[in-house]
Amino acid sequence: MxxxxxxxxxxxxxxxxxxxxxxxxxxxxxxxxxxxxxxxxxxxxxxxxxxxxxxxxxxxxxxxxxxxxxxxxxxxxxxxxxxxxxxGNGFTLANACREVFEHDGMAALAARKRLRLAVVHGFSSHDLLLRHWLAGQGVMPERDVDITVLPPAEMVGSLAAGAIDGFCAGAPWWLVAAHAGMGFTACLSRDIWSxxxxxxxxxxxxxxxxxxxxxxxxxxxxxxxxxxxxxxxxxxxxxxxxxxxxxxxxxxxxxxxxxxxxxxxxxxxxxxxxxxxxxxxxxxxxxxxxxxxxxxxxxxxxxxxxxxxxxxxxxxxxxxxxxxxxxx
Missing domain, CATH: 3.40.190.10 (Periplasmic binding protein-like II)
Known part of the structure; x- marks a missing residue:
């Protein structure tokens, strides 16, 4: 051993x-x-x-x-x-998306702008849960939004730089974004599948x-x-x-x-x-x-x-x- x-x-x-x-x-x-x-x-x-x-x-x-x-x-x-x-995962959106998201919902937000959203890997719970949630909001992945891949630790910096409009990643990265004032948590993965x-x-x-x-x-x-x-x-x-x-x-x-x-x-x-x-x-x-x-x-x-x-x-x-x- x-x-x-x-x-x-x-x-x-x-x-x-x-x-x-x-x-x-x-x-x-x-x-x-x-x-x-x-x-x-x-x-x-x-x-x-x-x-x-x-x-x-x-x-x-x-x-x-x-x-x-x-x-x-x-x-x-x-x-x-x-x-x-x-x-443990959270879906974060940039602050610029907040007003439309909170008042009119995800479908309205996606209709106004083609969003670029990041997940941690193409084969991940983050990607699949996010797609499931988006579809339930009337937003079809690929058709209505672009989904790209970034390592978890790069998410917050990419959001701050404007390279992405949102991301789905595990703790602590969605919380880091919120604490840094770079974005807000739109949804937690436990709310999609507890x-x-x-x-x-x-x-x-x-x-x-x-x-x-x-x-x-x-x-x-x-x-x-x-x-x-x-x-x-x-x-x-x-x-x-x-x-x-x-x-x-x-x-x-x-x-x-x-x-x-x-x-x-x-x-x-x-x-x-x-x-x-x-x-x-x-x-x-x-x-x-x-x-x-x-x-x-x-x-x-x-x-x-x-x-x-x-x-x-x-x-x-x-x-x-x-x-x-x-x-x-």
Whole structure:
């Protein structure tokens, strides 16, 4: 169990369980050598998983599906044995959009100007939830707005520069924009699908099959770390940890607010790797022309609740996906 386990992550609040487990010595206590690799983009994460430069990562479920299905290059043998976070994303619009949005709605805003909106990756919960929300507002993606891709940490600067009119990203970036006076939060992802799976643990198949003892130990540590992240009394300490330069490099006071799930931050209370919930994302990917038929079957093989249960995990997929009716 002494070979290093390299886990990739981005500068996001929902990486908190992995960071906490590393910094508090939880991995070491379980006999695991875990190295964290903070990456600049989701593309970096996916590429490093594909080429064996990481054993696992804090991952977007749709991106894990796309990698497993070969939608962004050759298929990658991955497994998803647990979910790491739910909710936590926010849709931010530039201040110039506020009056029309609040008085007349999103459809009126899109009718006045062709908006350029950014998401964190083309295969992301952010993209799919934003599209679902826009369609429900009578705004059809591609037809009525342009959707582009930017790394989460570049969103606020791009909004300030006028390069985009809005973005959907995870905590803390929508809160950073609001605190900086660069934009306002138009919608939280929990308002689109309350309890939606947000980040998962994705592991290379060769690592997952290379030793049941090490895999079980890893999952048990992360389940323990998730529980620690839910404690309100520890939020200030957790925020101070995430604020360190090697992680999010932002004020701890802001991160404490971003970690508050009652204010729209990520929750760490639903670790069950739900196939049913993941398949909602798979259907959305087909709906928007991002995946062919058959992705649901790939997802059913990718998600491994059996591994979760072997590690002592308990739970079920309680958060029902939203209605899939669209306005054309």
């Amino acid at each position: 002494n070979d290093p386990i390299r886990l990739g992550l981005l500068r996001l609040c929902d990486a908190a369980p992995v960071i906490l487990a590393r910094q508090e010595g939880m991995f070491a206590e379980a006999g695991l050598r875990v190295e964290l690799s903070v990456e600049p983009s989701w593309a970096n994460i996916a590429d490093k998983l594909a080429y064996g430069m990481l054993e696992g990562a804090v991952m977007l479920p749709p991106l894990a599906m796309a990698c497993a299905a070969g939608l962004r290059g050759r298929p990658v043998d991955l497994v998803v044995p647990m979910s790491l976070s739910t909710n 309890g939606h799976p947000e980040k998962c643990l994705a592991l290379r198949g060769d690592f997952a099959s290379g030793g049941a003892e090490r895999l079980t130990a890893l999952l048990r540590v992360l389940l323990r770390a998730q529980q620690a992240c839910t404690e309100p009394a520890g939020r200030a300490k957790l925020a101070a940890l995430l604020a360190r330069p090697e992680y999010l490099d932002l004020p701890a006071s802001l991160l404490a607010q971003a970690l508050d799930e009652t204010q729209g931050g990520p929750a760490f209370t639903a670790p069950y790797p739900s196939i049913r919930q993941a398949q909602w994302y798979a259907r959305q990917m087909r709906r928007w022309g991002k995946a062919p038929a058959g992705l649901e079957e790939v997802t059913a093989r990718l998600y491994r609740p059996d591994l979760f249960e072997l590690a002592g995990g308990r739970g079920e997929d309680e958060a029902l996906p939203p209605d899939e009716t669209y306005i054309e």
